[in-house]
Structure formats: C-alpha cells, structure tokens
Amino acid sequence: MRRRVFLEIGGAAGLASLAGCLSAGSPSPEVEPGPPWRRDGEVYHTGHDGGMEMIGFAQSGSLTVGLSYAFPTQFWTVAGSRRNRIDLTDRNDAVHIMASVWDTDTETVFPIASGLRVSVERDGSSPIQKALWPMLSQKMGFHFGDNFTLEEWGEHTITVDIGSPSLQKRGGLQGSFEGIDSVSFEYNFQLSKRNYNISGTEKINKRGTHAAVPPMQMSRHPLSFAPRPSEIPGRLLGRATSGDADFLVFADDSSLVVSPRTPFNRFVLPLMSLSARIERDGQTVTEGSLTPTIDPSRDYHYRRPIDGVETGDTITISIDAPPQTARHAGYESAFLEMSDVTITV
Template identity: 50%
Template sequence: MGETTATRLGSLQGLSDSPGTVRFDFDFSRGTRNEIKVRPTGAQPLEKRGAPDAVPPMEMSMQPLSFAPTADALPGRVLGEGRSGDADFVIAASESADGAYLTVSPRTPYNGYVLPLMSLSATIERDGETVFDGLLSNAVGPDRSYHYGATVDGIKPGDEITVTVDSPPQAARHAGYEAAFLDMGDVRVTV
C-alpha cells in the first residue's frame, strides 16, 4: 500500500513519508450481511417519516478526523456557503506565500462529516474574465481537516466562484448514503 494521496498541510507534512502494510482477515458474505437485523433507533412521528435527517453521532472518547471544522474555525475568511445535492459546502480563502489558498469544505448537513474522495473543480471569474479554472486537490491539515483546495493568484471582492462536483463522494456510512450525494450541481458564491 502506498502513502496517502491527500496533500498534507501544516504539521502533517512530515508524517508517514514511507508506505506501510497492515494485514487482517475479514470474512464477508452478502448472505450474512443480509441477516443483520436492522431496528429503528426510535419511532419517528408520522410527519417526520421519510424526511431527510440523521441520527446524532455516537459519543466517543476522541474526536475522529472525519468531522469538518465549523465555518468560523477555518483559517482565513469564509467567502460563502452553499448546498449541492445533499451536501453543505463552505468556501474559504487564506493568504499564502504563493497567493491565496482556496479551501472548499463539503460536509453532511446534519452531523458535519467530511465527504471524502470527491473530484471537484473550481472557476473564478473577475470582471467577465476567467482568472482560475482547475481541479481542486484533496488535502488534509490540522486546521482544515479533510478538504479540497488550490493555490490561486488572488481572490478579490466581486469575484464569482463556481465549484463543480465532477465526481460525488466515494463514502458510505450507512444505508442512507446509497441515495445521498448523487445529484450534485454547481455551488456558486460571489465574494
């Protein structure tokens, strides 16, 4: 197995520079999986049945990296927020030595889980001209958690940013993910 393909930022840059291997046995059969009893965690009122919602996350002694930071905890400034399909997107920018770092942080709307393994691209238009049009790399860092980003020449007031979902997230936490995050349109914000 190789090392992570996500760009590591901040204090995570020097970690895990060499690949490692872990072995374990896992027996799987579709028949056994189908025998697992599914029971509702609580009866929902009739008016809530079939409505989008989520069960609160399980309490744990540690917070996994799978939670996206709140919008106000992202470095830099929040440029806007939007929704695509069943996901919330926070778009932020911070200054770097090479320009502005554009951060796109998609998450589940109810519990704020990160949405990994997407393919995202972005376009920045200024005064009718495209000043950036490219892919956003998946990255992980101590302040942004798992996100998608790119270094751009700069972001100015009035810029129009369009984030396009080229491929939806490749994650499944429970049966609800089978239908969620499939029909995802563009997210647009104006700075």
Template identity: 40%
Template sequence: MKRLGDTRGATPHMRRRDAIKTLGIGALTATAGCLGGFEQQSAWRDPPLVEDRPDAVYLPAITEGMKMYGKTTTGPFGVALTYSYPHRFWTVAGTELQKTVVEADDSLHLMASLWDKETGTVLPIDAGLTIEVLRDGDFVTEELAYPMLSQQMGMHYGSNYVLDGQGDYEARVHIGTVSKSLHTTGAFADRFESAETASFEFSFNTDKLYDVELKRLGDKAGSRGAVPAMEMMGVPTGKAKGIDELPGTHLGRKTSADAFFDAFVVDDGARFDVDGSYVYVSARTPHNGFILPMMGIRATVERGGTTVVDGDRLRPTLDPEIGYHYGLAADTVESGDTVTLEVDVPPQVARHDGYETAFWSFDTMQFDI
C-alpha cells in the same frame, strides 16, 4: 446517479425477497423501539428499506449499534477495530451506486477507524484498507475495507466478513500510504509516507454479537435528518472543523445535493505550497457535519467579465489546521471576483442506509468575494 442491482451474486430470488421486505416496511416499522430474539436476527439478515426515500440524508428504518474489539497506534496512526452485525451497505463507482446485501455465510461487519494520533484528524484513503483475519496463525480471510460513511460512525472503513466459526482470531489492519491519495501540508507533509499494520486479538462470539443494539425508528424512518453520531471511547468520527476555526476569509456557505460547501480564500498561500492566494472548500454532511471526501470539484474565477481561472480542479488536501479539504492556487483573488464551483464527481465513498440517496446531483455554486 445510476442505481444498479445487488453485488456479490444476488439471485432473482434474493431481489424478489428484498422487494417483498420493502413492501412490508409499514408493518415492520409501525412501532419504534429495540428488537430482540428472532425478530432481531431477521432484521439484520434482511433489514427493511425505507420506501420513497428522499434525494437527501434521511433517517433509516433500522439503526445498528457497534462494539469495540480494541484501539491501538502504529507509526503515526491511531486505529480502532469495531464490529456489528453483517449489514447492507452501498458502494460507489463513479456515478453508479450498488447495493451489497448480507450473504448467508457472513459472520459480522468489521470496521476500522483511522486517524492521526497527534491531532485526532481522521484520514480518508481512497484505496481503502484491507483487514486480514487469521486463526491460530492460519489465514482465514482478507477483504477490502471500503472507505465508508455512517450516520453513527462517520468516516471509517468496513465490509462484511466470513469467519471460521466462534473462537479466537487475530485481525491485521493493513494501511497504505496516505500521500498517494492526498496532498498533505503543514505538519502533515511527509508524515504518512510509510505503510503500517495494526494487529488486534479478538474473540468472535455470537451471543456477544446479538447483544449489539438494533433499534427501529418507526414513523420517523424516511424523514430528512440523521441519527446522532456515537461517542466511541475517544475514536474520532471525522467531523469537519467549525467554520470559526478555519483560516482565511469565509466567502459563505452553499448547499447542493444536500451537502454543505463552505468556501474560503487565504491571501498568502505559501503554507499550502502555492504561490499567490489559496482558495479552498470545506465540504460536509448536514446534521452531523462529517467531512465529505473523494469528490471531484472544479473552480472558475471571473473578474470583471474576464476568466482568470478556467475550470481548474481543486486538489484533495489534508492539513492539520483545516483538516480534509479541496484547495486551489490562484495568482490573485480580488474583491469583486466571482468563484464558481462545479462538482463533477460525487463522493467516492460507500454509504450506510440514510446516506445512499444524498450527494449525487450537484447544482453549480457561486461565491462572491
């Protein structure tokens, strides 16, 4: 993983300020608990960052709550719009990680959750969504909402937004075509072909924003683990299905770069649009079990010293029974075969604190059939 500097025009003064805050984390997190008043605003404007973070999922120094502006449906989609303080997050491009800092004029962090309204399956779109904001019908701003992972919200889309003061607004969540990002199978085939827009009326009030809970984790910060996922009024968080719910023969679980990989083989892959067997992988985070989308995974299948599948790329696929997974057609898979997985592209999703150091350097994984 290559870590770069702050995005959005960070100055040397801002980087120096971040370093000072990082060095002062021991004092800031000495006592766990909720924050209030000036201390609260200072915390979200320039939050402490755990020093000596592990190359794994860890408990952040501060956790931020969220509140909901609304929930609706449009076409086949369920959509929720939520908000929190403007906050730091980390974007991913290939193997590079960049920190996006809170700017002085950022008003709030807007988040959209997206799912299939019939099954509740969360829908990862690699191009993200856009959220357009209007006031009295006039354009205010439109920003890309990055596909993003949070320990509390799971898989969602978000970014920091600049508004034109307090008052009433309309937010339009523009959703692209899911099938451009994913192969869809079963009842999901051809289900998400049209672009849709969900509209929300909301009032921006700084007093209500400051009511969102901020909590520091004290001595727990930096230890391996995750904050439990929120219960968000029926909004799915993107938890992967339980192993016992998934079809096919389970070949086992491997852990690499602090991610869990469960491999399966289905003898008759016709339902997944393949001839012969279907080999698939369900990848998820530890602790909260969220799906890990937008990876590049290759598979090699060997039989008695002969290579029968040679480094073929698994296809990101969305299926109503399996959910988000990575699948591969294999003519036949037999007892005694060995399946080797190699991750050559880490998850291309932005991360909140606690996920940014995990899921980078993957070891080769081997499964025996």
C-alpha cells in the same frame, strides 16, 4: 406469514428475528431494495440507530487505528455517479468490521482512497482477506468497512494493512503516514455478544425525516468532523448546497479552499473531484482542478493556488465526481447528483 426485515447500519429493525436468520442452518432474511421512506437526493434519518462494539486500538508510528464491529448490514458502493446495492444475502455473514485511521497527536482522521486491507484468521486456518470499502455513515462519518463471514466464533487475529493516502498533507501532518504499516488485534467474537450487546434502538418516529442519526460518542475514537466556519483559517467567501452537501468556500493565504461536509452531522466528504473557476468583470481569472488536502486546522478539504479574490468576483465550484465512498443507509441517495455551486464575493 413471511416476515419482511429492513436492514440498516449496524443492524435491523427486528434484531432478535434477524439474529436467528443469520445463525447457522437458518434461512437468509428477505432483503428489501431500500426502505420505503428513503428521500431521493437527500439525507434521511434511518429507522434504526445501530449499535457497535470496539475491538481495540493500535498504534503504528504516528498513526492510531481503531477497529470495531457491528451487525452485518446492507450498504451501497459508488463508482462515478452510479451506486450499487450490496445486499446481505449470505447467511454466513457474521459481522460488519469497521476501521478508522487517524494522526495520534492531532486526531485528524485520514481518508485513504484505496481502502485498508484486513485479514481475519482463527487458529492458523486460512485467513479471510478483504480490502475494506471507504465508507460514510451517520454514526461514524468516514471510515472503512465490509461484512465478514466467520468459519466459527471464538478467538481471532485481525491484521490491518494501512496504505498511504493519495492527498496533500499540510501543517503538522507533513511527513506523517509514510510507507505501509500494519497492526494486529486479538478478539473473541461471540454470537451472543453480537446479537444482544450491539442491538441499537428503534427510531420509528424520526425515520424518513430530513435529518440524521446523531454521531456516536466513544472515548479515544475521533470522528471525521469538518471544522465549524469560525474554526477554519482564512476569509469565508460564501457557502452553498449541492446534492444535499454543504460547501464552504474560503480564501486562505494564496489559495482557494473548499470544505464540503454532510448536513446535520458535519462530516467531511472526501474522495471527490472538484474544479473551480473565478470570473471578474465577465472574464475568467483562473480555473482548474482543486487538490485534495488534509491538515489539522481544516481537516480534509480541497484547494487551488490563486492570486487573490476581489469583491464582485463570481466563484463556480464544479463537482466533477461526487464522493467515491460507499454509503450506509441514510446517505445512499445523497451526494450523487451534484450540480455546480456558485457564490459571489
């Protein structure tokens, strides 16, 4: 009988069998086009809560890089509003390497549109080099990742080249993250450790529900949580939903501030293109694009200077491009088809 395996973040429904498939000399597993319980246009709870293992932490200037790995996994890339499934078809895929970058003092996680470049090398052999995808997962929120082959298991040197984020920095982050830095890690990848230490747990009873796998809890590793409404400075003007994402709209000093986040886990949704229009008494007061911005009190958000808002004003936020991030299972059908959101002050 031919066994069917559904691949999800960090692993698969039958890890012992899949581990055998991925070992040298074994056939590749059959990869499904997507779990049958996927909810079109919405976030859904996956059938497997995948595990992960920390490789380590390294500092460069004001930044900290956290590096981890999981079982190789299927994921989806995004270009515009189109997604492309990256199947796990190479039986030599050994690990899914994940990296996060944050400001050491404030623990603010930095999204970088261009991704991070990673080199994996063993004993001076030809390095495996990739630009990691900016990604969203239900356990980690925003991070960078990709599947990697390994010529053999054992000690490896992993070098992470950090680019510079193309977004406005405010508050305590002004002047940080200048130039291009790199950090290195030494790690002993072991097949047995990958197969049995990061297996995760099945979540059959919850799979397909309009919910999410809980975020991971790991010391020293901050996640890209958006602040709660009460934590964001300024006046909350309203909130709305589009593409299953939550949008909070604020008036902050002399700016309009928009904070999109995932439902359930409250992760920021970066790398979007947003524009806004404010209408008063049937006339447009201001309109134009919003600037991606990051600061410790608002985390990743979008803003535009305004002269102020008044009671009765109508604010329309247009999603000109959804989050240009790859997605792990559970997020791949959400945050793509996103209609305008409108609130009345």
